Amino acid sequence: MKETFAIETTRENIKQTLDTVKLKAMDFEEAQEIIEKIDALSNTPGKRSKEIDILRGRLRNSSVTVETLPEFRILLELVFGVDSPDVQNALEHENAHANVVQQEGAIFTGYSLLVAKDGEEYNFLPGTDYETPKRWSVKKREDVYERILNAPNKYGNELSESDRIRLSKLEE
Ligand SMILES: [Zn+2]
Numbered sequence: 001m002k003e004t005f006a007i008e009t010t011r012e013n014i015k016q017t018l019d020t021v022k023l024k025a026m027d028f029e030e031a032q033e034i035i036e037k038i039d040a041l042s043n044t045p046g047k048r049s050k051e052i053d054i055l056r057g058r059l060r061n062s063s064v065t066v067e068t069l070p071e072f073r074i075l076l077e078l079v080f081g082v083d084s085p086d087v088q089n090a091l092e093h094e095n096a097h098a099n100v101v102q103q104e105g106a107i108f109t110g111y112s113l114l115v116a117k118d119g120e121e122y123n124f125l126p127g128t129d130y131e132t133p134k135r136w137s138v139k140k141r142e143d144v145y146e147r148i149l150n151a152p153n154k155y156g157n158e159l160s161e162s163d164r165i166r167l168s169k170l171e172e
Contacts, residue, residue, distance in 0.1 A: 010074060018115070024062065035059070038052055
């Protein structure tokens with residue numbers, strides 16, 4: 001009984017956060033531009049981390065981030081519908097990324113859902129947030145980044161289109 005109450009409270013909190021983010025959600029085109037900029041900067045050696053942090057902050061402002069898989073399930077069910085196969089697929093996909101983040105010693109910071117306005121509709125992009133330890137070399141960061149991108153493959157889930165694009169850019 002107590003547990004049911006806790007889950008209901010969690011669901012209510014997540015729904016409120018989602019509704020708040022929807023009101024201030026950025027346009028889908030703008031979100032895509034920012035994601036492309038971050039990817040381009042990430043592939044450029046050198047100290048661009050400040051600019052990347054600012055861009056990430058803008059995406060975060062249009063995202064809901066939760067810490068655990070049960071919370072992430074609630075969030076995904078709210079946007080895709082309880083019976084949608086997209087829920088389980090996104091859970092498995094992002095969990096695969098998160099597992100490799102932790103195996104590699106990077107710092108998992110949450111499961112996220114980017115909320116973007118597309119005309120009268122919304123687009124929802126699930127993701128896994130993490131940071132890399134400051135002491136890591138550029139080479140180490142790149143190797144780990146590649147393994148994190150590839151994680152769904154390893155766990156029998158499909159790579160997303162953005163995973164594939166990012167991996168192919170690494171091979172250039
Ligand atoms: Zn992915």
